[in-house]
Amino acid sequence: MKNYAWSVLSFMDEWEKIEYKPIPVRTLLVEMKNLSELMIDLAYSSALFHSHELAEDVLELEKRVDTLALLLKMNIMIAARDAKDAKDLLGVSLVSSAADKISDAAADIAYIVLHGIGIHPAVREAFERVEERLGRFRVKANSILAGKKLRELRLASRIGVDVIAIRRGKDWIIDPKGGDKILKSDVLIARGTPSGIEELGELAKGTLRELED
Amino acid sequence: MKNYAWSVLSFMDEWEKIEYKPIPVRTLLVEMKNLSELMIDLAYSSALFHSHELAEDVLELEKRVDTLALLLKMNIMIAARDAKDAKDLLGVSLVSSAADKISDAAADIAYIVLHGIGIHPAVREAFERVEERLGRFRVKANSILAGKKLRELRLASRIGVDVIAIRRGKDWIIDPKGGDKILKSDVLIARGTPSGIEELGELAKGTLRELED
Numbered sequence: 001m002k003n004y005a006w007s008v009l010s011f012m013d014e015w016e017k018i019e020y021k022p023i024p025v026r027t028l029l030v031e032m033k034n035l036s037e038l039m040i041d042l043a044y045s046s047a048l049f050h051s052h053e054l055a056e057d058v059l060e061l062e063k064r065v066d067t068l069a070l071l072l073k074m075n076i077m078i079a080a081r082d083a084k085d086a087k088d089l090l091g092v093s094l095v096s097s098a099a100d101k102i103s104d105a106a107a108d109i110a111y112i113v114l115h116g117i118g119i120h121p122a123v124r125e126a127f128e129r130v131e132e133r134l135g136r137f138r139v140k141a142n143s144i145l146a147g148k149k150l151r152e153l154r155l156a157s158r159i160g161v162d163v164i165a166i167r168r169g170k171d172w173i174i175d176p177k178g179g180d181k182i183l184k185s186d187v188l189i190a191r192g193t194p195s196g197i198e199e200l201g202e203l204a205k206g207t208l209r210e211l212e213d
Numbered sequence: 214m215k216n217y218a219w220s221v222l223s224f225m226d227e228w229e230k231i232e233y234k235p236i237p238v239r240t241l242l243v244e245m246k247n248l249s250e251l252m253i254d255l256a257y258s259s260a261l262f263h264s265h266e267l268a269e270d271v272l273e274l275e276k277r278v279d280t281l282a283l284l285l286k287m288n289i290m291i292a293a294r295d296a297k298d299a300k301d302l303l304g305v306s307l308v309s310s311a312a313d314k315i316s317d318a319a320a321d322i323a324y325i326v327l328h329g330i331g332i333h334p335a336v337r338e339a340f341e342r343v344e345e346r347l348g349r350f351r352v353k354a355n356s357i358l359a360g361k362k363l364r365e366l367r368l369a370s371r372i373g374v375d376v377i378a379i380r381r382g383k384d385w386i387i388d389p390k391g392g393d394k395i396l397k398s399d400v401l402i403a404r405g406t407p408s409g410i411e412e413l414g415e416l417a418k419g420t421l422r423e424l425e426d
Contacts, residue, residue, distance in 0.1 A: 026335030033339040037253075040315070047308075091330045095260075095339065098318040102253070105314040108307060117304045122239035126246040126308065 018067065020074045025092055028072040029099075034175050035065050036099040038165055039106035042189070044127040045134050046113045054136060057167065058110035064172065065103040072096050134189070135161075135197040137204035141184040144210070145203055151178030158211050159199045161192030231280065233287045238305055241285040242312075247388050248278050249312040251378060252319035255402070257340040258347050259326045267349060270380065271323035277385070278316040285309050347402070348374075348410040350417035354397040357423065358416050364391030371424055372412045374405030 039061050046054035076093055080086045112119075139145050145153065155161045166173040166180065167187040173180055182188065190200050202208035252274050259267035289306055293299045325332075352358050358366065368374045379386040379393065380400040386393055395401065403413050415421035 024335075025333075026338050029335045030339045040250075043311075047304075088331055088333050091260075091325050092333045092335050094321060094325050094330070095336050098256075098321045101318040101321070102315055105311040105318070108311045108314070112304050112307050117307070118301055120238075120301050120305045122237075122242045122305050123308050125239050126243045 032099040036102040043106040043109035055110035055113040142206040146184040160196035165189040245312040249315040256319040256322035268323035268326040355419040359397040373409035378402040
């Protein structure tokens with residue numbers, strides 16, 4: 001199992017240097033919270049689908065949460081000028097720790113998958129509700145999604161699906177906005193109704209070629 | 214901040230005796246997972262609404278998760294008879310630890326509320342999506358919900374709301390089924406669309422007296 005020491009170690013293995021950047025505390029916290037929730041769903045899905053890819057997504061996101069946590073710590077230090085600020089920012093610091101703990105729990109589940117530990121029927125049952133509400137699809141070059149902005153596609157109102165993350169090579173766009181464009185080869189992670197998720201899969205594969213209103 | 218020592222201590226303070234009961238591993242695991250997810254949403258809501266009641270709900274559920282974790286450990290020990298069983302059940306044990314960690318994270322957030330630590334705007338922003346999708350309502354005696362089975366009410370199809378937990382005095386019914394009846398004074402915890410949640414609140418209060426199809 002991963003523990004904190006391991007986490008710091010793996011972090012240092014990659015020699016990623018953490019540089020202070022002035023980023024609003026709220027931006028960092030919102031991203032940490034959204035990521036940690038996304039990671040739990042991805043981790044459950046990775047266990048259900050025996051998906052090493054999803055499990056590795058989770059571990060990658062965990063590193064990102066760790067980085068965000070360090071950036072947040074530095075920005076909190078600089079933001080706090082007096083006792084009142086310190087008290088106000090204490091809650092931010094505690095919520096950030098909670099998000100970090102949740103992201104660790106997601107990583108623990110991803111390790112089960114990556115270590116080839118079998119998925120017991122009890123685990124399957126515990127996770128199976130997620131199966132219906134989450135999808136991960138790579139956008140084929142001939143998909144009608146490729147090259148479109150999310151705003152144009154109006155997936156939420158048309159098929160009841162929200163794209164909650166886009167993985168583009170090594171980059172992640174978490175909680176993409178209407179102006180964000182889907183490119184071919186992007187991996188979309190979406191949440192929605194079972195039928196909507198299925199439809200999105202077909203749109204991404206290119207087997208479904210139109211979106212009805 | 215709560216840590217493990219504290220948790221065991223508070224547990225022992227109440228002299229609750231843990232007795233082995235033969236409960237299917239899957240039942241325990243499904244409940245732990247559902248509870249831990251519910252707790253995260255309740256914890257976020259408690260922070261948003263500055264609600265001590267919700268925060269105390271979270272701490273109570275955390276004790277329940279701790280108890281479930283211990284029962285699960287015992288049932289896993291007894292279920293495992295050979296090396297193959299042990300390997301199969303390892304995943305269950307790891308998922309249970311992850312659920313426990315998530316429930317701890319939820320309790321950490323509840324502590325912020327109970328310690329009167331202010332909710333910084335950044336925290337508010339991080340949590341505000343939850344506000345719209347979760348409600349906690351006490352059922353008044355004159356509410357049309359009182360005395361009805363969930364099945365009769367068909368809240369999901371009529372107003373887009375799922376009752377995910379019912380608190381009845383010190384008891385909790387998590388993930389209630391169609392045959393479960395709502396009683397007056399029950400506290401309903403529900404997830405759904407913003408308008409549906411609002412409607413459910415009015416039904417519980419008794420200000421709205423009918424449900425349309």
